Amino acid sequence: MNILTIMKKELLAYILSPTIYAVITIFMVLSSYFFYTDLSFYNTMNVAGTSNPVEGLFQFYFNDLRFILMLIMPFLTMRLLSEEKKQKTFELLCSYPIRDSEILAGKFLSCFLVYLFMIFLTLINVIYICLQWGFEGFQPLLAGYLGLGLLGLCLISCGLFISSLTEKQIVAGMGTLGIFVLFWFLTWNEMMAGEKLINFLTRLSLFDRLEFFFKGVIDTQDIVFFSIFIIIFICFTLFSMKSRKLEV
Amino acid sequence: MIEVKSVSKIFGSVVALNNVSFKAEHGDIIGLLGPNGAGKSTLMRILTCYFAPTMGWVKIDGLNVEKEAIKIKKKIGYFPEEIDIYPDMRVMEFLDFAANLKGINKADKKQTLDQIVESCGLGDVRRRIIGNLSKGYRRRVGLSQALLNDPQLLLLDEPTIGLDPPQVLETRKLIKGLTGKRTVIISTHILPEVTQMCNKVVILNKGNVILEDNAERLEMGLSMGMNRLHARIECPENHLIDILKKVPDFKDAQLIETINPRCFEVMIEAEVETDIPKALCDLAFSKKWVLREIRPDSSSLEENFMEILTKERS
Numbered sequence: 001m002n003i004l005t006i007m008k009k010e011l012l013a014y015i016l017s018p019t020i021y022a023v024i025t026i027f028m029v030l031s032s033y034f035f036y037t038d039l040s041f042y043n044t045m046n047v048a049g050t051s052n053p054v055e056g057l058f059q060f061y062f063n064d065l066r067f068i069l070m071l072i073m074p075f076l077t078m079r080l081l082s083e084e085k086k087q088k089t090f091e092l093l094c095s096y097p098i099r100d101s102e103i104l105a106g107k108f109l110s111c112f113l114v115y116l117f118m119i120f121l122t123l124i125n126v127i128y129i130c131l132q133w134g135f136e137g138f139q140p141l142l143a144g145y146l147g148l149g150l151l152g153l154c155l156i157s158c159g160l161f162i163s164s165l166t167e168k169q170i171v172a173g174m175g176t177l178g179i180f181v182l183f184w185f186l187t188w189n190e191m192m193a194g195e196k197l198i199n200f201l202t203r204l205s206l207f208d209r210l211e212f213f214f215k216g217v218i219d220t221q222d223i224v225f226f227s228i229f230i231i232i233f234i235c236f237t238l239f240s241m242k243s244r245k246l247e248v
Numbered sequence: 249m250i251e252v253k254s255v256s257k258i259f260g261s262v263v264a265l266n267n268v269s270f271k272a273e274h275g276d277i278i279g280l281l282g283p284n285g286a287g288k289s290t291l292m293r294i295l296t297c298y299f300a301p302t303m304g305w306v307k308i309d310g311l312n313v314e315k316e317a318i319k320i321k322k323k324i325g326y327f328p329e330e331i332d333i334y335p336d337m338r339v340m341e342f343l344d345f346a347a348n349l350k351g352i353n354k355a356d357k358k359q360t361l362d363q364i365v366e367s368c369g370l371g372d373v374r375r376r377i378i379g380n381l382s383k384g385y386r387r388r389v390g391l392s393q394a395l396l397n398d399p400q401l402l403l404l405d406e407p408t409i410g411l412d413p414p415q416v417l418e419t420r421k422l423i424k425g426l427t428g429k430r431t432v433i434i435s436t437h438i439l440p441e442v443t444q445m446c447n448k449v450v451i452l453n454k455g456n457v458i459l460e461d462n463a464e465r466l467e468m469g470l471s472m473g474m475n476r477l478h479a480r481i482e483c484p485e486n487h488l489i490d491i492l493k494k495v496p497d498f499k500d501a502q503l504i505e506t507i508n509p510r511c512f513e514v515m516i517e518a519e520v521e522t523d524i525p526k527a528l529c530d531l532a533f534s535k536k537w538v539l540r541e542i543r544p545d546s547s548s549l550e551e552n553f554m555e556i557l558t559k560e561r562s
Contacts, residue, residue, distance in 0.1 A: 086332075091296075096299075096350055097350065
């Protein structure tokens, strides 16, 4: 019940904030642009008409989506806890008979709902293609959307943690973006790192692991990795919230 | 109701509270007084279970703040210092949100909200956005959320800070109207606020309790071994001060003002245990004087407070 109350209040805060409209608009413009270019590329390359749209179109589209999400998610998570700290409402919330975990869960769910709404909007493109080309062979897309869902949970848990560390939204946003970019670039420096290290880093990279989902492959290892990632950052956030005991 | 026993709170090398102990009974209105950085807000935060003490323990209604935080939070109402309550929300949206979190059941919620809005004078602004309200109204919104669960313990941290004089008076009146059936702790560094609203005072300085006394006694200086009052006496004698000085119960007497040739304002000082009004009334009765006014010497409240702090520092 408390989780639901916090979630509703956070959703209201999102609706009342102009940031959400800007974020959704930018997301839709960029995702539609990338879809258009991916579709053009697919049509150009698929002259024979034998190519699989999942491999030839949606895999690229999902890859582009994860890039856009990496850039815009900090704008959704940055205010979640830092704003409460700045306004001193966190102290007020803590005086109500609720647990830190309930506050966290409410905020997490509200952000995830907004995320799902944005992802839901991308279905327009999928539905359009399905209607044009028929529904056959699109089941692997479900794996792609599962991957995007897991990516969203990871980005939110990480963003929430950074937001819990500071009362300045801009610092939380930049910090979150920095960490996302680090996870993105983790496997790029092949010349510097050895093959072994690159293999190890690839296992840690959020974004590289998604490629299997986008190909339609759901690997238990990947799901376990994402689950551990989410749990670790949620635990960090809870610890950070409780660390008010150390505040001066 | 509240028992604070040997509580210390240490943040790294900073000792925010040092071995603080005091008690409050049901119905007490306690003023936590002290300069900035004295540890008032830290103590408030411990009482609201925001964080636990490093040493010692606090019990509220027999419940330990460390072990039974959720149960305690159901009994308290808290209004933190300088809070900026969700500026994008409307007054009723916020109060509804707070009521849900405080566990007020659906059946009673509407009635409770209406009552609180009425008693805190928020009727005119109930649909307005909090961020657009004046500071006075925003403080009222903060106070109203603290009262939603009809708390047995009301904790108000600097409730009048940043308000203009009419708003200060209004807020004090509002708080005074809440007392009686609940224990109230008001943290402030404004001295008159304590004497006007509280019956007990706990003075903190650098994390230590340096005085715990009755607000009236503090105002009269009794807390520091001073006992003074002002009296307006109508009498024919020219040597009023000499007569007063000769009274064995009085330590000193000074003429403050000659109102007219037959009426004088004097200040009388005596030992703490002396009942000055009684001794003065006895004297006036025997000399057939008319006592126009007797009042405690409250003009020196700030001096008394400073004297306590200075004594502590030395």
